[in-house]
Amino acid sequence: MATATAFSPADTDKLSKLKSAVASLNQISENEKSGFINLVGRYLSGEAQHIDWSKIQTPTDEVVVPYDKLAPLSEDPAETKKLLDKLVVLKLNGGLGTTMGCTGPKSVIEVRNGLTFLDLIVKQIEALNAKFGCSVPLLLMNSFNTHDDTLKIVEKYANSNIDIHTFNQSQYPRLVTEDFTPLPCKGNSGKDGWYPPGHGDVFPSLMNSGKLDALLAKGKEYVFVANSDNLGAIVDLKILNHLILNKNEYCMEVTPKTLADVKGGTLISYEGKVQLLEIAQVPDEHVNEFKSIEKFKIFNTNNLWVNLSAIKRLVEADALKMEIIPNPKEVDGVKVLQLETAAGAAIKFFDRAIGANVPRSRFLPVKATSDLLLVQSDLYTLTGEGYVIRNPARSNPSNPSIELGPEFKKVANFLARFKSIPSIIDLDSLKVTGDVWFGSGVTLKGKVTVAAKAGLKLEIPDGAVIADKDINGPEDI
Numbered sequence: 277m278a279t280a281t282a283f284s285p286a287d288t289d290k291l292s293k294l295k296s297a298v299a300s301l302n303q304i305s306e307n308e309k310s311g312f313i314n315l316v317g318r319y320l321s322g323e324a325q326h327i328d329w330s331k332i333q334t335p336t337d338e339v340v341v342p343y344d345k346l347a348p349l350s351e352d353p354a355e356t357k358k359l360l361d362k363l364v365v366l367k368l369n370g371g372l373g374t375t376m377g378c379t380g381p382k383s384v385i386e387v388r389n390g391l392t393f394l395d396l397i398v399k400q401i402e403a404l405n406a407k408f409g410c411s412v413p414l415l416l417m418n419s420f421n422t423h424d425d426t427l428k429i430v431e432k433y434a435n436s437n438i439d440i441h442t443f444n445q446s447q448y449p450r451l452v453t454e455d456f457t458p459l460p461c462k463g464n465s466g467k468d469g470w471y472p473p474g475h476g477d478v479f480p481s482l483m484n485s486g487k488l489d490a491l492l493a494k495g496k497e498y499v500f501v502a503n504s505d506n507l508g509a510i511v512d513l514k515i516l517n518h519l520i521l522n523k524n525e526y527c528m529e530v531t532p533k534t535l536a537d538v539k540g541g542t543l544i545s546y547e548g549k550v551q552l553l554e555i556a557q558v559p560d561e562h563v564n565e566f567k568s569i570e571k572f573k574i575f576n577t578n579n580l581w582v583n584l585s586a587i588k589r590l591v592e593a594d595a596l597k598m599e600i601i602p603n604p605k606e607v608d609g610v611k612v613l614q615l616e617t618a619a620g621a622a623i624k625f626f627d628r629a630i631g632a633n634v635p636r637s638r639f640l641p642v643k644a645t646s647d648l649l650l651v652q653s654d655l656y657t658l659t660g661e662g663y664v665i666r667n668p669a670r671s672n673p674s675n676p677s678i679e680l681g682p683e684f685k686k687v688a689n690f691l692a693r694f695k696s697i698p699s700i701i702d703l704d705s706l707k708v709t710g711d712v713w714f715g716s717g718v719t720l721k722g723k724v725t726v727a728a729k730a731g732l733k734l735e736i737p738d739g740a741v742i743a744d745k746d747i748n749g750p751e752d753i
Contacts, residue, residue, distance in 0.1 A: 283321060333545040339631065340633050360404060360513070364413055365414050369426060381426055488584060489588075501578075501582060526583065527581040530577060530631045539567070557599065652697045703720045703721060707724075708726045710732075716738050718739070727747070
């Protein structure tokens with residue numbers, strides 16, 4: 277915690293008032309209370325590190341290792357089993373499917389062939405465990421928003437050859453901006469009074485839940501952390517092997533930026549350490565430079581590999597002081613503040629931390645129905661082991677850009693408006709606006725825009741082949 281000297285008398289007063297208010301919140305544990313007060317204290321002391329732009333250096337290949345320079349893997353299945361026996365897979369499962377119009381955890385949205393994100397993850401680990409005779413466990417970090425639903429959902433995997441453990445990330449009270457009191461103290465006792473403080477919380481939560489010690493006791497050494505909606509985040513033994521050989525406590529997978537990723541955080545070398553630079557930390561006059569693909573060529577996929585005993589050491593020392601991301605919200609007309617941290621920002625606290633510059637295929641997130649269109653189309657196939665693989669028939673290394681109007685935002689509406697998912701192997705870009713409905717067996721090629729006139733329904737007939745066209749009415753098809 278910051279020393280008292282960093283606080284103005286007003287802030288000291290704020291913090292002590294907050295402490296006594298938080299003490300009365302019996303919905304949360306003592307660990308959560310102290311974690312929250314600690315976070316607010318850091319926020320008030322304004323310890324945010326100021327980035328000196330002139331000190332930023334592009335990381336060398338020693339620090340951000342190109343994928344093909346990673347240590348070679350042994351072909352021996354016994355060696356592979358040894359590696360896998362040291363591994364734990366952890367998926368960040370705190371998010372809801374609300375932005376895509378779904379209730380419950382986002383990880384239960386059906387991705388392909390009736391299988392959900394979670395089904396695919398379980399299939400992948402089952403296949404590894406069966407093939408190599410190992411027991412890689414799956415951990416799901418839930419938030420209070422997804423916890424109850426997830427417990428019910430994982431029951432269906434009870435007969436699988438995989439240990440599934442769930443634990444909750446912290447639950448912190450939202451802060452009323454005006455007077456710095458916890459929202460739940462204002463009589464807002466429902467879920468709206470609380471928030472999960474970002475995935476930087478994965479490290480203390482792993483420890484506080486008792487899961488970390490249990491895993492260490494079983495001889496586990498590394499955890500592979502990824503977002504549950506990233507279909508590309510599959511176990512990669514090449515990365516794990518490299519980290520074990522080189523005693524790297526932390527590895528962030530990065531991949532080359534495209535114009536779609538200009539806002540993503542990037543890795544820099546700063547004062548002799550590798551660290552994450554997020555757009556929020558960039559001074560206004562440098563934002564365009566940050567977004568340029570020339571100077572900052574890579575971005576964070578949020579696939580992270582972390583040594584378990586290093587997590588224990590750093591959490592116990594209270595050393596993981598990641599940048600605080602203030603996230604202002606409004607709840608029933610009341611302005612509130614939630615303070616969050618990100619797991620990627622922890623990179624600078626671990627010894628021998630590196631980035632791995634991985635192929636783009638390891639970053640396939642589904643954030644919107646436009647992404648669902650990609651992964652449900654002929655651009656991808658699903659293997660029996662639960663892997664989503666890109667179709668080699670497409671020669672262009674980058675995916676088509678897809679923009680769907682608000683009529684397609686919710687999964688149910690998206691599915692209703694496509695009788696079947698069009699063939700998009702040769703598509704460069706698609707933009708759809710208005711009340712548009714697609715028949716079955718449609719093929720889209722090149723640059724296609726479909727814009728229904730206001731108040732008119734536009735149907736694309738079954739079997740239509742549309743190449744490099746702007747369609748505004750049936751006469752254009």
